[in-house]
Amino acid sequence: MERSEKLILVVSGTLMGVFLLLLVYSGLGLGVVVPTCITDVRPFTQGRVEQRGPRQYDVYLVSRMWFFDPGEIRLPPGSEVNLYLSALDVTHGAYIEGTNVNLMAVPGSVNFARFRLEGEGVYRVLCHEYCGLGHQNMAGKIIITREAAAAPGAELVAGAR
Numbered sequence: 001m002e003r004s005e006k007l008i009l010v011v012s013g014t015l016m017g018v019f020l021l022l023l024v025y026s027g028l029g030l031g032v033v034v035p036t037c038i039t040d041v042r043p044f045t046q047g048r049v050e051q052r053g054p055r056q057y058d059v060y061l062v063s064r065m066w067f068f069d070p071g072e073i074r075l076p077p078g079s080e081v082n083l084y085l086s087a088l089d090v091t092h093g094a095y096i097e098g099t100n101v102n103l104m105a106v107p108g109s110v111n112f113a114r115f116r117l118e119g120e121g122v123y124r125v126l127c128h129e130y131c132g133l134g135h136q137n138m139a140g141k142i143i144i145t146r147e148a149a150a151a152p153g154a155e156l157v158a159g160a161r
């Protein structure tokens with residue numbers, strides 16, 4: 001084996017080791033949770049928001065032709081959200097504008113993402129998977145407002161479109 005080949009092997013092996021360490025660090029040290037399909041939550045048919053702790057919420061979001069339930073969610077700034085996403089009819093998607101949250105909604109399964117919304121404003125939840133005639137109008141809203149902090153728990157407008 002030539003010297004240059006050995007060098008390439010050492011460099012590429014070292015890089016793979018560094019990447020692996022960074023992956024472990026981002027998961028354990030920084031608490032980064034990769035969006036995933038989870039199996040310990042049964043698929044649900046009703047959307048809801050549950051407060052888990054101070055500024056911590058579990059959002060159960062149902063996607064269906066052609067809206068999200070709940071359609072509007074109000075949370076205080078700095079909320080940490082556990083998003084559980086389900087679909088009732090066909091495959092949908094959920095992209096939260098202005099964030100890197102982007103999940104598929106597949107009937108019979110629950111997909112999960114954890115994220116934090118800091119700034120006040122309206123974050124649209126958009127379906128990004130063509131799901132029929134009303135697809136282009138399929139959107140929900142997460143409204144981050146200080147007023148939501150005054151109310152006990154999350155203010156929830158079920159079924160709003």
Ligand SMILES: [Cu+2]
Pocket residue numbers: 063064066091092093127128129130131135138
């Ligand atoms: Cu859709």
